[in-house]
Amino acid sequence: MIILGYWNLRGYAQPIRLLLEYLQVDYKEKLYNQDGEEWLNVDKQQLKTNFPNLPYIIDGDIVVTESKVIPIYLAKKFKNYELIGQNPDGSFNLNEITFLQILEILKELRDSLLNSAKVPSFKEEKDQIFNEKFNITFEKIKKQLGENKYLLGNLSFIDFYFYEVLKFFQFFYPKLSIFTDYIDRIENIPQIKNYLETKENKIFILDRMKSYFYY
The missing domain is CATH 1.20.1050.10 (Glutathione S-transferase Yfyf (Class Pi); Chain A, domain 2)
Structure with a gap:
């Protein structure tokens, strides 16, 4: 099972969540509180990569970080190359x-x-x-x-x-x-509709952001 680690908010992880849902990947999330204590003092030190950061995914022995890199890894792993602009066989496309x-x-x-x-x-x-x-x-x-x-x-x-x-x-x-x-x-x-109805609106609603911004 893939583990997706990120802060307890939408942020850069939300498009990755949508991608995982679209691919119908079995995954679970590790969500960190905003005080950062668990991430900074524990998991960041133990993450098996030279580039620890949030978001990250753990796929067995493989650790991938950076929000622009994770979707590339997932598209290639699940052989859905068009999700990153390549041809269906993974060959180069403009x-x-x-x-x-x-x-x-x-x-x-x-x-x-x-x-x-x-x-x-x-x-x-x-x-x-x-x-x-x-x-x-x-x-x-x-x-x-x-x-x-x-x-x-x-x-x-x-x-x-x-x-x-x-x-x-x-x-x-x-x-x-x-x-x-x-x-x-x-x-x-269909996969996104199911996610929006069953998960997102219970956990990652935008109204939680109101105290951070002038809107």
């Missing part, structure tokens, strides 16, 4: 480059939103910030998506990542109506 580009763009978009929302003035200025800052990136993503169902044409990990970014934006901008069909498409993937 989508593999686009995959990495979009993943970096989405991470920057997510981090920029969360960092902005920690500033007291965000609540009053968030619409202006969206128009001047975030919307530029959304327009690029909209162009990439085009008439396709998913960002690379076929479903890939970056769709789970983008879905999570969109959920954050919905949290801070509840009146925002963008990519609604795309969100519905992800949420109606």
